[in-house]
């Protein structure tokens with residue numbers, strides 16, 4: 001089936017921050033074949049292709065996203081008896097956990113509460129509680145510069161909340177399907193662990209609309225030792241949560257044109273209603289500046305600014 005391509009589609013409903021402008025061209029890929037064809041066609045003519053999953057880690061510019069935006073709804077998951085899993089990148093990350101847990105496979109418990117697709121999780125090497133999605137990955141099916149192929153995980157250059165697809169000038173690389181190998185676990189233990197993660201999240205996470213943690217945590221043992229209020233375990237690990245710095249700098253609850261640093265989890269910026277993407281970014285930068293002035297550390301965004309931000313800061 002061919003995909004219907006629409007023009008000037010607002011991306012606001014497609015992002016969990018409920019902000020941002022329109023896609024120049026927009027289509028929904030219902031399966032991997034459609035996603036692969038769209039990617040090959042776009043790469044072939046040097047068109048800009050943005051794949052959007054659940055939009056839970058992006059902030060599209062108010063000026064919009066030029067080129068072709070494809071919303072990925074390819075969501076097949078096949079689980080083999082031997083721990084091998086093949087999943088489309090448009091499947092929900094939590095759904096992937098549930099399907100694999102039902103088959104007695106462990107490893108993805110941390111995915112509970114991460115509201116996005118497998119594709120989005122790969123791009124940011126999503127994780128929680130010291131686990132990352134890249135750990136169990138064996139192969140990826142991709143379209144790279146117009147060519148469809150299976151390849152090894154090295155192509156992604158994974159590191160903490162990072163991959164090649166987050167860096168400047170990324171290659172034309174679209175993620176289609178993934179092969180995992182997961183260890184066998186004990187049913188009850190898998191669910192107990194997932195339930196505990198879920199419980200911790202519910203107590204910490206503010207209600208929508210947000211994109212989860214806005215900034216990455218900071219690995220800096222010297223800074224960690226200098227912060228008297230930082231819990232001992234984090235001092236030992238040499239990690240300073242971005243939320244700790246924002247809270248400590250007394251920014252929690254700070255509002256700017258409808259955007260706000262959450263009081264419940266200071267590293268979440270929430271759209272309290274009607275905030276533009278520009279306002280959200282301005283608040284983020286204001287917070288990052290305040291943290292830099294106080295602690296000398298530059299916070300790095302976990303949320304991705306996508307689209308045409310060239311007019312940002314000029315008015």
Ligand SMILES: Cc1cc2nc3c(=O)[nH]c(=O)nc-3n(C[C@H](O)[C@H](O)[C@H](O)COP(=O)(O)OP(=O)(O)OC[C@H]3O[C@@H](n4cnc5c(N)ncnc54)[C@H](O)[C@@H]3O)c2cc1C
Nearest residue numbers: 053054055056057116117119120121123126127175211212
């Ligand atoms: C309440 C809340 C809690 C969260 N908690 C966590 C957490 O604990 N840990 C964590 O790591 N993240 C967390 N997040 C952030 C987010 O959910 C994850 O990063 C998620 O994996 C993003 O998936 P997505 O489908 O929404 O990606 P999107 O936001 O749709 O896309 C993210 C990026 O990936 C690219 N992309 C997506 N799919 C593909 C593909 N198939 N091929 C190529 N590029 C692609 C997009 O173009 C974009 O650049 C949280 C978010 C929220 C709202």
